[in-house]
Amino acid sequence: MAPIISIKNLQKTYDGGFTALHGVDLDIEDGEILALLGPNGAGKTTLISAICGLVSPTGGSVTVAGHDIVTDYRAAREMIGLVPQEISIEPFETVINSVRFSRGLFGKRRDDAHIEKVLKSLSLWDKRDSRNNALSGGMKRRVLIAKALSHEPRILFLDEPTAGVDVTLRRDMWQLVRELRNDGVTIILTTHYIEEAEEMADRIGVIDKGRLLLVEDKAKLMKSLGRKELVLELAEPMQTLPESLNAYALRLEGQRLTYTFDTSAERTGITRLMADLAAAGVKFNDLSTRQSSLEDVFLSLVEENAEQDAAA
Ligand SMILES: Nc1ncnc2c1ncn2[C@@H]1O[C@H](COP(=O)(O)OP(=O)(O)O)[C@@H](O)[C@H]1O
Ligand SMILES: [Mg+2]
Known part of the structure; x- marks a missing residue:
C-alpha cells in the first residue's frame, strides 16, 4: 500500500540560520496512529508545520496522497486537519460559528449535521453558543480540535494535544483519537509523554535535534522492551x-x-x-x-545522538 504521506529528505533552516530539520525521511501509512516522541526543541512542531504548509521547507519534499505540499498546496492541505500546539481562536466568535467558519475556509458546503456530530463528540454541544473567550483552557482546546475536524480531513495532526490538559480531557482525547482511527482517519500526534505514545500509537518515531532516530511498530518496540x-x-x-x-x-x-x-x-x-x-x-x-522500558530506549537513543553530535 502506498503511504498517505511521504516525506523525503525534509530540511528546514530558519531565517536566523538555525537548522531545525536535518533531512527527515518518513512514510506514514494510511489509517495508522503515529506518535512522534521527542524532547522540547527536537523539531516536532517544525516537522508538522512543514507538512501542513505553515513553514516552508528549505530542502526535500513532502507529498500528501500524492499531492506535493508546495506545488499542489490546496489539494494537500484539504486532506489535513491540524490542532496546533498553541491555542489560537477568534475570541469573540461563538463556538459553533468558529467551527463552521473553519469548514468554510476549505471551501466545503455547510453541513450542520457534521458540525453537530463533531461538537457532540467533543462534549461541546452545550457550549455551542458560548463565546470562545468565555471558555476554560481545556474547552478552548476542544474547540481547536472541532475546528480541525470541521472539514472532514483524512489526516489529523495533533501537536502536543495533552500538554498541560487535565486528566478528563486527556482521556476524552484518547477516546476521540480511537474513534477517528476506526473511521479510517490517519493520526499523527507529537508528545513528550512516553506514556501517551505507549497508550495510543501503532508506530512510534523518536525525533531529537532535527533528526528522526527511529521509527518502529509499537508492538515490536514493546517486544524489545520485553x-x-x-x-x-x-x-x-x-x-x-x-x-x-x-x-x-x-x-x-x-x-x-x-x-x-x-x-x-x-x-x-x-x-x-x-x-x-x-x-x-x-x-x-x-x-x-x-x-528496560520505552523510556530507557528513548533516553539511550537521545544520549547516543548527543554523543555523535559531540564527536562530529
Ligand atoms: N521561527 C523560528 N525561528 C528560528 N528558530 C525556530 C523557529 N521556530 C522554532 N525554532 C527552533 O527550532 C527548534 C525546533 O523547534 P520546534 O519544532 O518547535 O521543536 P518541538 O516542537 O519539538 O519542541 C528549536 O530549537 C526552536 O528554537
Ligand atoms: Mg512543539
Missing part, C-alpha cells in the same frame, strides 16, 4: 570470561556482568546460567533484575 536484564555484581573484577560461558552473550564491565533475556520466551535460561557460572568458578555478591 527484554529484562539480570545484573550480577561479581566478587572480583574479571578481564575475560571462561569460554564455557560464550553461548550466553554476557556483557562484562569490570565487576558487573549482565545477562539479557526475553521475558516472553519459554525459558529465561537463568537456571542453566547459574549452574554454568558455578561450574566455571565465577562468584558474585549480589544480583538484581531490571526491565
Whole structure:
C-alpha cells in the first residue's frame, strides 16, 4: 500500500540560520496512529508545520496522497486537519460559528449535521453558543480540535494535544483519537509523554535535534522492551570470561556482568546460567533484575545522538 504521506529528505533552516530539520525521511501509512516522541526543541512542531504548509521547507519534499505540499498546496492541505500546539481562536466568535467558519475556509458546503456530530463528540454541544473567550483552557482546546475536524480531513495532526490538559480531557482525547482511527482517519500526534505514545500509537518515531532516530511498530518496540536484564555484581573484577560461558552473550564491565533475556520466551535460561557460572568458578555478591522500558530506549537513543553530535 502506498503511504498517505511521504516525506523525503525534509530540511528546514530558519531565517536566523538555525537548522531545525536535518533531512527527515518518513512514510506514514494510511489509517495508522503515529506518535512522534521527542524532547522540547527536537523539531516536532517544525516537522508538522512543514507538512501542513505553515513553514516552508528549505530542502526535500513532502507529498500528501500524492499531492506535493508546495506545488499542489490546496489539494494537500484539504486532506489535513491540524490542532496546533498553541491555542489560537477568534475570541469573540461563538463556538459553533468558529467551527463552521473553519469548514468554510476549505471551501466545503455547510453541513450542520457534521458540525453537530463533531461538537457532540467533543462534549461541546452545550457550549455551542458560548463565546470562545468565555471558555476554560481545556474547552478552548476542544474547540481547536472541532475546528480541525470541521472539514472532514483524512489526516489529523495533533501537536502536543495533552500538554498541560487535565486528566478528563486527556482521556476524552484518547477516546476521540480511537474513534477517528476506526473511521479510517490517519493520526499523527507529537508528545513528550512516553506514556501517551505507549497508550495510543501503532508506530512510534523518536525525533531529537532535527533528526528522526527511529521509527518502529509499537508492538515490536514493546517486544524489545520485553527484554529484562539480570545484573550480577561479581566478587572480583574479571578481564575475560571462561569460554564455557560464550553461548550466553554476557556483557562484562569490570565487576558487573549482565545477562539479557526475553521475558516472553519459554525459558529465561537463568537456571542453566547459574549452574554454568558455578561450574566455571565465577562468584558474585549480589544480583538484581531490571526491565528496560520505552523510556530507557528513548533516553539511550537521545544520549547516543548527543554523543555523535559531540564527536562530529
Ligand atoms: N521561527 C523560528 N525561528 C528560528 N528558530 C525556530 C523557529 N521556530 C522554532 N525554532 C527552533 O527550532 C527548534 C525546533 O523547534 P520546534 O519544532 O518547535 O521543536 P518541538 O516542537 O519539538 O519542541 C528549536 O530549537 C526552536 O528554537
Ligand atoms: Mg512543539
